Amino acid sequence: MVMTNDTADILVNDLRFSYNGQEVIRGLNIEVACGSFVGILGPNGSGKTTLVKLITGVLKPSSGRIELKGESIVQWNPRRMGRTVAVVPQATHIAFPFTALEVVLMGRAPHLGGLALEGNEDIAIAQSAMEMTDVWELRGRTMQEISGGEAQRVIVARALAQKPHILLLDEPTVHLDIKHQITVMELLKKLNREERLTVVIVSHDLNLIARYADRVVLLRRGAVHADGKPEEVFSASNIHAVYEASVEIFNVQGRPAIFPSAPNTDRGAN
Numbered sequence: 001m002v003m004t005n006d007t008a009d010i011l012v013n014d015l016r017f018s019y020n021g022q023e024v025i026r027g028l029n030i031e032v033a034c035g036s037f038v039g040i041l042g043p044n045g046s047g048k049t050t051l052v053k054l055i056t057g058v059l060k061p062s063s064g065r066i067e068l069k070g071e072s073i074v075q076w077n078p079r080r081m082g083r084t085v086a087v088v089p090q091a092t093h094i095a096f097p098f099t100a101l102e103v104v105l106m107g108r109a110p111h112l113g114g115l116a117l118e119g120n121e122d123i124a125i126a127q128s129a130m131e132m133t134d135v136w137e138l139r140g141r142t143m144q145e146i147s148g149g150e151a152q153r154v155i156v157a158r159a160l161a162q163k164p165h166i167l168l169l170d171e172p173t174v175h176l177d178i179k180h181q182i183t184v185m186e187l188l189k190k191l192n193r194e195e196r197l198t199v200v201i202v203s204h205d206l207n208l209i210a211r212y213a214d215r216v217v218l219l220r221r222g223a224v225h226a227d228g229k230p231e232e233v234f235s236a237s238n239i240h241a242v243y244e245a246s247v248e249i250f251n252v253q254g255r256p257a258i259f260p261s262a263p264n265t266d267r268g269a270n
Helices: 048-055 078-084 100-111 120-132 148-161 178-195 206-212 236-243
Strands: 008-019 022-033 037-041 063-068 085-088 166-170 198-203 215-220 223-228 247-252 255-260
Touching: 008 048, 008 198, 022 048, 022 198, 022 223, 037 048, 037 178, 037 206, 048 063, 048 166, 048 198, 078 085, 078 100, 085 148, 100 120, 100 148, 120 148, 148 166, 148 178, 166 178, 178 198, 178 206, 198 206, 206 255, 215 236, 223 236, 236 247
Parallel strands: 037 198, 037 215, 085 166, 166 198
Antiparallel strands: 008 022, 008 063, 215 223, 247 255
16 A cells, blocks of 8 residues: 655555564554644554654564655754654663752753754743643752653653654553653644644554544554544444453543443342
8 A cells, every 4th residue: 555645744655563573563654744642542462662763763564664844864864853753751761869850851952053052032832832731840850859750741841842743652652650651642733733743653552642633543453444534433343343341432522531441230130
Protein backbone atom coordinates (compact mmCIF):
# COMPACT_ATOMS: atom_id res chain seq x y z
CA MET A 1 0.00 0.00 0.00
CA VAL A 2 1.55 3.31 -1.12
CA MET A 3 0.27 6.48 0.48
CA THR A 4 0.98 9.97 -0.79
CA ASN A 5 -0.11 13.15 0.92
CA ASP A 6 1.74 16.44 0.61
CA THR A 7 0.35 17.55 3.98
CA ALA A 8 1.60 14.50 5.92
CA ASP A 9 3.97 15.20 8.80
CA ILE A 10 4.63 11.48 9.24
CA LEU A 11 4.34 8.77 6.61
CA VAL A 12 4.98 5.11 7.44
CA ASN A 13 4.81 2.82 4.41
CA ASP A 14 4.95 -1.01 4.52
CA LEU A 15 7.17 -0.88 7.61
CA ARG A 16 8.71 -4.04 9.04
CA PHE A 17 11.00 -4.57 12.02
CA SER A 18 12.29 -7.63 13.87
CA TYR A 19 13.93 -8.24 17.26
CA ASN A 20 16.26 -11.26 17.17
CA GLY A 21 14.51 -12.67 14.13
CA GLN A 22 11.00 -12.20 15.55
CA GLU A 23 8.94 -9.72 13.51
CA VAL A 24 7.16 -7.20 15.74
CA ILE A 25 6.17 -4.63 13.09
CA ARG A 26 4.43 -6.27 10.12
CA GLY A 27 3.80 -4.20 7.00
CA LEU A 28 2.63 -1.16 8.96
CA ASN A 29 1.07 1.80 7.12
CA ILE A 30 0.24 5.02 8.96
CA GLU A 31 -0.13 8.58 7.72
CA VAL A 32 -0.26 11.49 10.18
CA ALA A 33 -1.48 14.76 8.71
CA CYS A 34 0.01 18.09 9.72
CA GLY A 35 -1.75 19.52 12.76
CA SER A 36 -3.54 16.30 13.71
CA PHE A 37 -3.97 14.71 17.15
CA VAL A 38 -3.52 10.95 16.89
CA GLY A 39 -3.67 8.27 19.56
CA ILE A 40 -1.92 4.94 18.99
CA LEU A 41 -3.25 2.10 21.10
CA GLY A 42 -2.69 -1.61 21.45
CA PRO A 43 -1.87 -4.28 24.02
CA ASN A 44 1.61 -5.03 25.29
CA GLY A 45 3.80 -6.32 22.47
CA SER A 46 1.75 -4.73 19.69
CA GLY A 47 4.69 -2.56 18.56
CA LYS A 48 3.71 0.88 19.89
CA THR A 49 7.00 1.91 21.51
CA THR A 50 9.00 0.27 18.74
CA LEU A 51 7.10 2.40 16.23
CA VAL A 52 8.08 5.61 18.06
CA LYS A 53 11.74 4.55 18.03
CA LEU A 54 11.55 3.78 14.31
CA ILE A 55 9.95 7.11 13.46
CA THR A 56 12.70 9.01 15.27
CA GLY A 57 15.53 6.94 13.82
CA VAL A 58 16.56 5.28 17.09
CA LEU A 59 15.88 1.93 15.42
CA LYS A 60 16.34 1.05 11.75
CA PRO A 61 13.54 -0.82 9.99
CA SER A 62 14.05 -4.18 8.33
CA SER A 63 12.21 -2.80 5.32
CA GLY A 64 9.75 -0.09 4.39
CA ARG A 65 9.91 3.67 4.36
CA ILE A 66 9.45 6.43 6.95
CA GLU A 67 9.07 10.06 5.92
CA LEU A 68 8.92 13.24 7.96
CA LYS A 69 7.60 16.33 6.22
CA GLY A 70 7.71 14.46 2.91
CA GLU A 71 11.37 13.41 3.16
CA SER A 72 12.88 10.05 4.12
CA ILE A 73 14.31 10.09 7.63
CA VAL A 74 17.62 8.80 6.29
CA GLN A 75 18.14 12.40 5.10
CA TRP A 76 17.58 13.87 8.56
CA ASN A 77 20.55 14.65 10.83
CA PRO A 78 20.11 14.74 14.64
CA ARG A 79 20.04 18.52 14.89
CA ARG A 80 17.36 18.88 12.25
CA MET A 81 15.41 16.06 13.87
CA GLY A 82 15.63 17.81 17.26
CA ARG A 83 14.31 21.07 15.81
CA THR A 84 11.33 19.34 14.25
CA VAL A 85 10.42 16.37 16.46
CA ALA A 86 10.31 16.18 20.25
CA VAL A 87 9.83 12.92 22.12
CA VAL A 88 8.51 12.20 25.58
CA PRO A 89 9.74 8.64 26.19
CA GLN A 90 8.03 6.03 28.29
CA ALA A 91 10.79 6.19 30.91
CA THR A 92 13.57 8.71 31.47
CA HIS A 93 16.43 8.27 33.90
CA ILE A 94 18.48 11.36 34.74
CA ALA A 95 21.64 9.96 36.32
CA PHE A 96 23.25 13.25 37.35
CA PRO A 97 21.84 15.81 39.80
CA PHE A 98 20.53 18.26 37.21
CA THR A 99 17.88 20.68 38.37
CA ALA A 100 14.47 20.64 36.73
CA LEU A 101 15.28 23.92 34.94
CA GLU A 102 18.55 22.50 33.62
CA VAL A 103 16.73 19.47 32.26
CA VAL A 104 14.13 21.61 30.49
CA LEU A 105 16.88 23.81 29.04
CA MET A 106 18.32 20.67 27.42
CA GLY A 107 15.37 20.95 25.06
CA ARG A 108 16.94 24.10 23.62
CA ALA A 109 20.12 22.25 22.53
CA PRO A 110 19.02 21.71 18.88
CA HIS A 111 18.59 25.48 18.53
CA LEU A 112 22.04 26.35 19.88
CA GLY A 113 25.21 26.23 17.85
CA GLY A 114 28.33 24.38 18.94
CA LEU A 115 29.26 25.21 22.52
CA ALA A 116 26.83 28.13 22.78
CA LEU A 117 25.15 28.65 26.14
CA GLU A 118 21.48 29.33 26.68
CA GLY A 119 20.49 32.99 26.44
CA ASN A 120 17.63 34.98 27.91
CA GLU A 121 15.28 33.84 25.14
CA ASP A 122 16.03 30.19 25.85
CA ILE A 123 15.42 30.68 29.56
CA ALA A 124 12.15 32.47 28.84
CA ILE A 125 11.02 29.58 26.59
CA ALA A 126 11.96 27.06 29.28
CA GLN A 127 10.08 29.04 31.93
CA SER A 128 6.98 29.21 29.73
CA ALA A 129 7.09 25.43 29.16
CA MET A 130 7.48 24.78 32.89
CA GLU A 131 4.64 27.09 33.77
CA MET A 132 2.38 25.36 31.24
CA THR A 133 3.17 21.98 32.83
CA ASP A 134 2.94 23.30 36.41
CA VAL A 135 6.58 22.63 37.37
CA TRP A 136 8.13 26.12 37.43
CA GLU A 137 8.13 26.09 41.23
CA LEU A 138 10.38 22.98 41.04
CA ARG A 139 13.02 24.70 38.90
CA GLY A 140 15.75 24.68 41.57
CA ARG A 141 15.24 21.09 42.73
CA THR A 142 17.17 18.18 41.29
CA MET A 143 15.38 15.39 39.46
CA GLN A 144 16.23 13.06 42.35
CA GLU A 145 14.36 15.36 44.74
CA ILE A 146 10.99 15.33 42.97
CA SER A 147 8.31 12.69 42.55
CA GLY A 148 7.86 10.47 39.51
CA GLY A 149 4.82 12.44 38.39
CA GLU A 150 6.64 15.75 38.76
CA ALA A 151 9.62 14.36 36.84
CA GLN A 152 7.29 13.26 34.04
CA ARG A 153 5.92 16.79 33.71
CA VAL A 154 9.47 18.15 33.61
CA ILE A 155 10.19 15.83 30.68
CA VAL A 156 7.05 17.05 28.92
CA ALA A 157 8.24 20.62 29.51
CA ARG A 158 11.65 19.74 28.04
CA ALA A 159 9.93 18.48 24.89
CA LEU A 160 7.82 21.64 24.62
CA ALA A 161 10.95 23.78 25.06
CA GLN A 162 12.23 22.33 21.80
CA LYS A 163 9.44 24.21 20.02
CA PRO A 164 8.81 21.18 17.79
CA HIS A 165 6.45 20.83 14.86
CA ILE A 166 5.76 17.20 15.83
CA LEU A 167 5.41 15.86 19.37
CA LEU A 168 5.61 12.10 20.02
CA LEU A 169 4.62 10.94 23.50
CA ASP A 170 4.93 7.40 24.83
CA GLU A 171 2.62 6.88 27.83
CA PRO A 172 2.97 10.53 28.97
CA THR A 173 0.32 10.33 31.70
CA VAL A 174 1.22 6.96 33.23
CA HIS A 175 2.78 8.45 36.39
CA LEU A 176 0.39 11.38 36.75
CA ASP A 177 -2.55 11.85 39.10
CA ILE A 178 -5.91 12.64 37.55
CA LYS A 179 -5.48 16.42 37.92
CA HIS A 180 -2.20 16.45 36.04
CA GLN A 181 -3.38 13.92 33.47
CA ILE A 182 -6.09 16.41 32.55
CA THR A 183 -3.67 19.36 32.74
CA VAL A 184 -1.23 17.75 30.33
CA MET A 185 -3.88 16.50 27.92
CA GLU A 186 -5.70 19.86 27.86
CA LEU A 187 -2.37 21.60 27.20
CA LEU A 188 -1.56 19.26 24.32
CA LYS A 189 -5.02 19.80 22.86
CA LYS A 190 -4.63 23.58 23.14
CA LEU A 191 -1.23 23.53 21.42
CA ASN A 192 -2.64 21.25 18.74
CA ARG A 193 -5.57 23.57 18.03
CA GLU A 194 -3.94 26.96 18.42
CA GLU A 195 -0.40 26.33 17.14
CA ARG A 196 -1.10 23.40 14.80
CA LEU A 197 1.30 21.19 16.76
CA THR A 198 1.08 17.64 15.46
CA VAL A 199 0.56 15.35 18.47
CA VAL A 200 0.96 11.57 18.44
CA ILE A 201 0.36 9.78 21.73
CA VAL A 202 1.09 6.12 22.44
CA SER A 203 -1.04 5.01 25.35
CA HIS A 204 -2.79 2.19 27.20
CA ASP A 205 -5.47 4.57 28.44
CA LEU A 206 -8.38 4.05 26.06
CA ASN A 207 -10.62 6.63 27.69
CA LEU A 208 -8.08 9.46 27.69
CA ILE A 209 -7.38 8.84 24.02
CA ALA A 210 -11.10 8.61 23.26
CA ARG A 211 -11.62 11.95 25.01
CA TYR A 212 -8.81 13.92 23.37
CA ALA A 213 -7.65 12.34 20.10
CA ASP A 214 -9.26 13.21 16.78
CA ARG A 215 -8.04 9.95 15.29
CA VAL A 216 -7.18 6.57 16.75
CA VAL A 217 -4.89 3.87 15.36
CA LEU A 218 -5.45 0.49 17.01
CA LEU A 219 -2.53 -1.93 16.63
CA ARG A 220 -2.68 -5.71 16.84
CA ARG A 221 0.45 -7.85 16.55
CA GLY A 222 2.45 -5.15 14.80
CA ALA A 223 -0.16 -4.21 12.20
CA VAL A 224 -3.07 -1.76 12.02
CA HIS A 225 -6.32 -3.41 13.10
CA ALA A 226 -8.47 -0.25 12.95
CA ASP A 227 -7.84 3.38 12.04
CA GLY A 228 -10.34 6.24 12.18
CA LYS A 229 -12.31 8.57 14.41
CA PRO A 230 -12.69 7.46 18.05
CA GLU A 231 -16.36 6.62 17.56
CA GLU A 232 -15.42 4.40 14.60
CA VAL A 233 -12.49 2.57 16.22
CA PHE A 234 -13.85 2.10 19.74
CA SER A 235 -16.36 -0.67 19.20
CA ALA A 236 -16.90 -3.69 21.42
CA SER A 237 -15.86 -5.98 18.57
CA ASN A 238 -12.59 -4.13 17.90
CA ILE A 239 -11.66 -4.05 21.59
CA HIS A 240 -12.44 -7.74 21.97
CA ALA A 241 -10.42 -8.67 18.86
CA VAL A 242 -7.36 -6.68 19.99
CA TYR A 243 -7.42 -6.96 23.79
CA GLU A 244 -9.43 -10.17 24.20
CA ALA A 245 -11.64 -8.31 26.67
CA SER A 246 -15.37 -7.68 26.74
CA VAL A 247 -16.38 -4.05 27.12
CA GLU A 248 -19.38 -1.78 26.93
CA ILE A 249 -19.21 1.50 25.01
CA PHE A 250 -21.17 4.57 26.09
CA ASN A 251 -21.47 8.04 24.61
CA VAL A 252 -20.29 10.70 27.06
CA GLN A 253 -20.42 14.28 25.79
CA GLY A 254 -20.12 13.11 22.22
CA ARG A 255 -17.11 10.85 22.87
CA PRO A 256 -16.90 7.09 23.47
CA ALA A 257 -16.34 5.91 27.03
CA ILE A 258 -15.13 2.34 27.48
CA PHE A 259 -15.99 0.20 30.51
CA PRO A 260 -15.31 -3.47 31.22
CA SER A 261 -18.42 -5.58 30.90
CA ALA A 262 -19.81 -6.68 34.21
CA PRO A 263 -19.36 -10.43 34.78
CA ASN A 264 -22.46 -12.56 34.58
CA THR A 265 -23.26 -13.26 38.20
CA ASP A 266 -26.55 -14.97 37.44
CA ARG A 267 -25.00 -18.25 36.27
CA GLY A 268 -25.80 -21.02 38.65
CA ALA A 269 -28.51 -19.03 40.46
CA ASN A 270 -31.82 -20.75 41.19
